[in-house]
Amino acid sequence: MTVIEKQTLIGKAIPKLDGPKKVTGEARYVQDIELPRMLFAKILRSSRVHARIVRIDTSAARKLPGVHAVITAADTPGVPLGHGKDNPPLKSDKVRSLRDEVAAVAAESEDIAERALSLIEVDYEDLPAVFDPNAALLDDAPVIHESHPDNIPFTYEYSQGDVGQGERDSDVVIEDKFTLHFVTHCCMGVSGAVAQFDADDNLTVYSQTQVPFLYKKDIAPIIDVPPEKIRVIQPSIGGGFGSKLDIYPFEPICILLARATRRPVKLTFTREEEFLASPTRQPVELTLRSGVKKDGTLTFRDVATVHDNGAYTSWGATTPFVIMQTISSLYRVPHCSYRTTVVYTNNPYSGSFRGFGNLQATFAVESHMDKLAEAVAMDPLAFRLQNAQQPGETTPQGMVFRSCGLAECLTTAAERSGFVEKHARYSRYGRGQNGQGGPVKRGVGIASLLHVGGGAKIYRSDGCGTMLKIDDYGHVTVLTGASEIGQGSETVIAQFVAEELGLPISSISVVNDDSELTPWDVGVHASRTTFIAGNSAQRAARKAREKLLAAAATKLELSAEELDLREGNVTRADTGEALLELPRLIRSLHFAKKSEVVMTAEYYEPPSVPQDKEFKGDVSASYAFGTQVVELEVDTETGVIRIVKVTAAHDVGRVINSLGIQGQIEGGVAMGMGYAISEHLLVDEGVIQNPCFRDYKLVTAPEMPEIDMHFIETLDPEGPSGAKGVGEAPAICIAAAVVNAVYNATGTRFDSLPLTPERVLRRLKNHA
Template sequence: MNDTLIGARAPKLDAPAKVSGRAVYGHDLVRPRMLYGKIVRSSFASARIVSIDTSRAEKLPGVRAIITGADAPARSFGYGDDNQILKAERVRRVGDEIAAVAAADPFVAHEAAQLVRVEYEPLPAVFDTDDALCLNAPLLHPQHGSNLFRHQQYQHGDPDAAFAEADVVVQDEFELGYVANMPMEPCFCLAEYDAGGDLNLYSTTQVPYLLQRDLAEALDIPAGRVRIIQTVIGGSFGRGLDMYPFEPIAALLAHKTGRPVRIAFDRREEFLAAPVRQPMRVKMRSAAKRDGTLWARDAHAVLNIGAYASWGAQTTLVMAQTVGSLYRVPHARFIADLVYTNSPVTGAMRGFGNPQSTFFVETQMDRLAEALGMDPLEFRLRNANRPNEITLQGLEITSCGMSECLQAVGAMTDRAADDASPPPSVSLRRGVGFAATMNVGGGARIYRSDGCGATVKVDDFGRVTLITGASEIGQGSDIVLAQIVAETLGVPLETVRVINGDTALGLWDVGVHASRTTFIAGNAARLAALDARAQILETAAEQLRVATGALDIRGGTIFVTDDPAQRVALDKVVRARHFRQQGTAVIGRGWYDPPSQMADANMRGNLSAAYSFGAHAVEVEVDVETGHVRVVHIDAAHDVGRAINPMLIEGQVEGGIHMGIGYALTEQLLVENGRVLNDSLREYGVPTALDMPSIDIQLVETNDPQGPFGAKGVGELGVTPVAAAIANAIYTAVGVRITSLPITPEKVLCAIQAK
């Protein structure tokens, strides 16, 4: 088959629209007669609502509707079935939704929201997970019986015996702080009822088909009457994995007023109400044998999930994978406690547990190597996963380039060391650190289906349309899917368009998460294109009076392989199929659900149809007088299966590194008594162009047997090893081991002084 489009550095399909200002994001949507919604939020972390007085707000000219808990369905919703659209009796966190206003103008909506008077009776609150688990702690959700939302345990082998017989053991306590997704576009939705009475919700969601169901259930309406349409989304990184109260609130306001209602967060509301990553404390030990065999791991993590549970609760499954399967380890245990507190709501964020677990696992890999007197790369290579290995956790690894990635960054770093110039100041120390990573690369079955549907139609003019359940949120899945379809069909790339993000048009997809779109939606698109191809060849064979097997398609022309002069154009074939007695259209159908398993109650199971691997080598420069850490350079090698679009993969890795540097060094949501103190991008610490190092990327191609054209997922692989590699590099540079994130200058300086 003509292979030219696989591996092409093709620009994103939406790039021209985005560089010319023509892309229409949610925040750009306006509708005739549209109203602006504004939510009244709790200023208390824990309180009983004594009364809500909306009378002054109602009198404000321009106000069209005000709703409170009395206007919303009483039923609860959410991953933990613990949240309410509007809280009528009790608030559990600062920012809880109490009432909402719709007005003809955003300024009026804002003013009206401020005029709603809420009388509170403060209740005892808990902010720390230890406090929340005390016997007499006030319960956030009394019906749950405890603030312990969930306790999980994973184990293989016999860790307790293994630690007793090991030659070296290291032990640490890790503390990981709050970070936030902080995409550049804050949350948005617009609800409107169409002429047929169906609810249409335009949303920045990542899971349109799950949101369709969740929204209908929360509002107590038939899901068949709900249509979710994704807007052009200005980044998300996991934020859109759950439904949040603002979405049903917009629907209730639209229903009450009979007009379209939009709710657009500003940045402060994003800091107040969008989900953040779970902070956590981890006690961990790792052990090895004298010969360099990794022998055992044992980790106990306590996660602060905030006031309501979300899909982010599933991050522990990923952490268990890192603990139990990043390396071959005969004995492993991972215990997780997920704890409710009166704190910000947590959710999903790029890496989904893996940046956290890779930080603590890879810190201890370095410590074990040191205790053994081994080179850290050699120790990792000795215990790395290999192709076609089934881990003791039940992960069925197929393609695996973990060793190649470790060797690649080793070679890249040796090369860099040859021409290293001395640091420009006497107080600066340089060091290199390593970390490896493994991430799901063939979907992740955390829902009953991990499937995706696709339709490929070819019209009378040879234009190809892929209608996919997949979601484009900036990562560039549209062009990757277009490359797959064009390659499979044998048509020019520019003849393929991609339609997505609309539950009324697309077939079901579980959503954009877990680095799954290239693998899952790519396989679905390929199957649909193969089906369309077979239909085209069937008709062309009749026209050219040959067997279908004698034909091929390239550049939009069908020809006899042995006699290319015998040819017919694609559009002519489609028209011949269409305009005849009992004619029909070219409609290719594809559905792909990977051969993977949901984890069982013991966190075992082959969650993904493929696993992606990578390794980073990070060079840092530490100022021993100030504690400041600068990342100088990163070498990144990634096993991506096959690079369908290397430019986009590089973009994923570079963007992941940006978030990893933020997680490691600069980003920190300061939360005191449940209240975010630094609700601005600069104070929060999003890294700027000046904070970024030079980056060299090497793609390792292992041709996964089940990936589309051999490809595996890469969306999270860039971020997962970064914090660990930076921490290891700091140790190499100045000999201090920082086990809490972010690694601030203050922590580094204190550690240096305490040495």
């Protein structure tokens, strides 16, 4: 008997399905949308960082030929937006930061709209401003929002165990303050939207949102349109990285202009505007006290942070949710306490950004892990392994690690990079103590990470819907709620479906860009899409598979258990022998006496639970781990850091698309490297000094180091085929590994970022 081996798509390198369209320019981004009679919008922003608006005169702008509408706050429902609901789309009483939207114009061209902006007169009365969050906490500080006279929109407190006891148990206690800076997403596709009302007042928005269903609910009151009358179409999105998780004023402004003019309106940012008016990663000042016993056991962590919220509250204010996870649960620490004060300032405001607070937290925690190891004379790897989480652990914060590859990530990254030997050698020679001549010193550093890998139950549901149909030629259309923002979810979803139905990937189309068609999903965040939408798609496909096999069993007079779907055929399960072409089976269902279509639906809800009031609970269905080792050179005469090699071992549960994970790791390393050594949004008294790629230094191709990647497969019991999320993880721990490596090379430890050449040289030369 000939047995045909079953082929699998899982774990293969599948090029992204949307790749050819993006490479050839065929993909349509919001910038490419053109509708008949479309107008173009521009926003007038504040020229002051903190001022009362005394008068706005739009009369000259309205008279300019080609201008169809000029709106100010008076033309809006006056409902504020954002996570804190403190940000009116157009400001009426006062402006609180330089990006503040004051008026907007719709005109027949962008040029006319821009000229109209220059004709709008605004009188301001300057108010005292504050840019340092610590200064904003003082009693006599200027008040940014009258609703919060103390300038504190949020505080967070978390504790486990008894930190006092932990301190008494410690042989060594260290304390440091870490300061993290402003960076921004730098999506290649700048922000924009197109809005159109039809004759029945139905609104269609071409939006870049990465949360299309929450978007409808959130934007409805701001524009005074019921959510059921809003259709969200998502053209190809040129990068999200969390920035499109919230609604920013430009979208309601675009929609309100469309309603005012009864014509389609398009609003797109310039690159400079993208820098000035996009959210940032939240600057954090973090004071960390840690203790350890002589034998290398961690005893406690005590953390206080001050977050610069900027002038308004977007998701940046909620990063403490993630920060406290790393503090409490990356390693086993019996006693922890954590306090955060989120403070309004007149700076740009922060949003959600890949890693969501975890880059800041991991930088501090993993810097301290190296310092503690040194204090008890242990190798940094051995020290981490001794305190590493293990599979089956329930952490004091309530997270359950059903799968956990941390120890394997640590040992793999260390072994493959030669970490232990190099670390010992460079610390002897690298500091120039023992004859290594020349100004360039080499160092190696290690850091690990914990991040949610199966969503995060911050809403009542963390679910995702899928609908699936098969046509009479065997082509499958999958309608998923999960948005594709460049992360590769479309391809992974197609893989899961193709695998269940025994079809080639080319037989699957994924529809994910139109809220009129697709079922509900929370949105792209929390590294959840492969896990949640993947589970949903896989289960929808299994239902279709069962239906097809049942129909085939009847037709072939065999039992369903004896049958399988492979390569477009119904086959014998044991031998793989093809018995019936799948399209023929489907057509026979359509043309039967009792006709049927093959359409299935699934709503997958993960078994995670919301955190309780003390921030405890198993908030994600799975947790991702990883370790990165960085080898670098420091030029001690110029301050230049050259990252030579990154060895990255990531617990991915199970590889679904190896090319996709590779892309996530490469992109994450580039983004994390930028955070560590080059990216810095310079904000001076509320004014961004470098709103261009010339002076905001993204990592470019020649700087990319060799990356040696290792996928650690822990087969998560809840993950689809064992997979867990990997979207955010690769960016999280590299900054900590870089500072640890710089210390290894030079003996100088940095507690703030980025390590730009000048900042490095200043420290090395002790120049203030």
